[in-house]
Amino acid sequence: MKLMVVFGTRPEVIKLAPVIEAARHLDGIELLSCSTGQHRQMLDQALACFGLQADIDLGLMRDNQTLPELTARLIESLTHTYQQHRPDVVVVQGDTTTAFAGALAAFYQRIPVAHVEAGLRTGDPYSPFPEEINRAMIARLARWHFTPTSKATRNLLAEGIAPEHITQCGNTVIDAIGLIQQKWAQHPYQGEAADLFPDQDVVLVTTHRRENFGQGLENICEALLQLGREYPQLGFVFPVHLNPQVQEVVYQRLADIPNLRLMPPVDFETSLYLQSRSVLILTDSGGIQEEAPSFGVPAVVMRQHTERSEGIDAGFATLAGTDIDPILEAARGWLGAPERRARLQGQPNPYGDGKASQRMLQVLLNEGNGARHGHR
Template identity: 45%
Template structure:
């Protein structure tokens, strides 16, 4: 069972679902919490993924405690009905945390995709840092996107055998979507520098986001830029951003873009300003410098590699750093040419290959055995040849690469 509810989860779990669909020994059951329902439904269709159930738990301006209670109850019901062998969650959303918790209550092993990200501050980002640490105490498989993330898990006492460095599935999906060629970029103008801005983080909402809107407006005031802002559906985000940006001729405000259009827009921009985790991973794959509008990031690999800079939320600092990259071609090119540390586009195959290997080899200590697969005479020699992180295939042979 694959549990998701937000647009980023759909993006990062779609390659995993497609890899399961391609395997003769896996049957994915996709369950949506509907946490981002309006954005999620068209997203899943564009990604070739069908949700088997939609829990419909969202309420307007809900508190996290209410959402958590409704999610655990609804997920408990669907898990009891479907009795999956494994529950897969991704990242650090409330949906992911509740999916892991509900599976644990039913003693069903949990696989955590994008495991091991840490800032060390439970309130930044909030509640994501708490969620991913809780999932880390529950999960059986920990699929870390980078070696730094894997090291965090091992340092927390997770057995090394349960931690696999796979790369990030967002890179798998980005390459897949661009190959489809179905998206249209959303900038209005030509001949101007194109800045893509995405803002939604809970800790930035309110005065911090209003300040960032002021910095964005100053960039648009330059006259040589077009700022594109796909506006998050959160009422609080809209209340923070719209008063300072609506009506400016240099600012294009759009409703959230579908994923095909977003990837095409990302490919067409010159600079990205974002507080999104996923965009920090996607943009470097396309050679787009990223300014991270947060006080902390759980993706320091991007900072270390030189593909992103952590500039915080001070409007003057944001404006100054963005102006530097717009005006200094050498500074821009240094970031655009740096190597993306987040993967090679093969993460989903590694994830599914490792799970198949473990589930169909129940002799390994503390490894769950899938009942139907373990009892139907399937031999390891019949498994699909997914590559796993230790350089072997699921059939035990050495991978050519």
């Protein structure tokens, strides 16, 4: 079976790296990895973290690209790539424009699609934007739906996806964390973040969501200003996303806070290290919501909706929105209750057990060879 794994952003690489690694060691799979280059710098950073190099690099990133322009280039370029290499199965992950265009171009070529991390929903088509509609559209195009949790499975069943096409297998990001932890067992982390606030507890901050641009981001910065003053004993670490709409606001508002360190985006390993050192995380990242429970660290989710409510239900996270007062209330609730944080230590991660990649590939090996020709 010729398997083509398509990715274009840092989160996709992180969650597909363990799938690629596992596929390399399985008989019966001819593996091709295809990078669209949707996010160039952060994509390359993630590839280097796992020692990966794409077999095919489409290099489609452009400065200030619009969603329609990017989507059109992706469909055209991926169509040509599929025609040239003729994979039996195309694998896409999550909810990016690369994933949606990759699935649509494969459908046009009658190539079956496997969707990793299927079934996530907020119920609001504009939150997150455009990700919510991307993943809903991929669900109409995919042949295999690999869901991370029972809630994601229920979402797809409610949308009419046949149960025989759904495999609940956990989230591959937990597999990826396992790869990094194996690395640390041999060589403890010695990277750029090792010297940040060495004698202080750390609060990690990340924000990048498009729907938070503008007033939401202004509110997040104001909340951080207040928290920095209230908790001078804590070190706040903020890797700032490369998007100019994030950089301009953050560096203008937060450049001179003594116990806040602004820094460029970090690679996956450094992000995990910072999470492992943190007493609290303030984030609008979906990935970090999934990763933090592996370290027993609580998160304040600075979004109006989350498609990852399992962490909230399990007591690992608080959904605060982007208004100043709810962010402050949620952060104070965690920082002022060390016994509440201590209860998270050793609790299982609600998003997976580290074996998702193996489960997916076994399904594809069992069913993938005949799927292109319409066999079930």
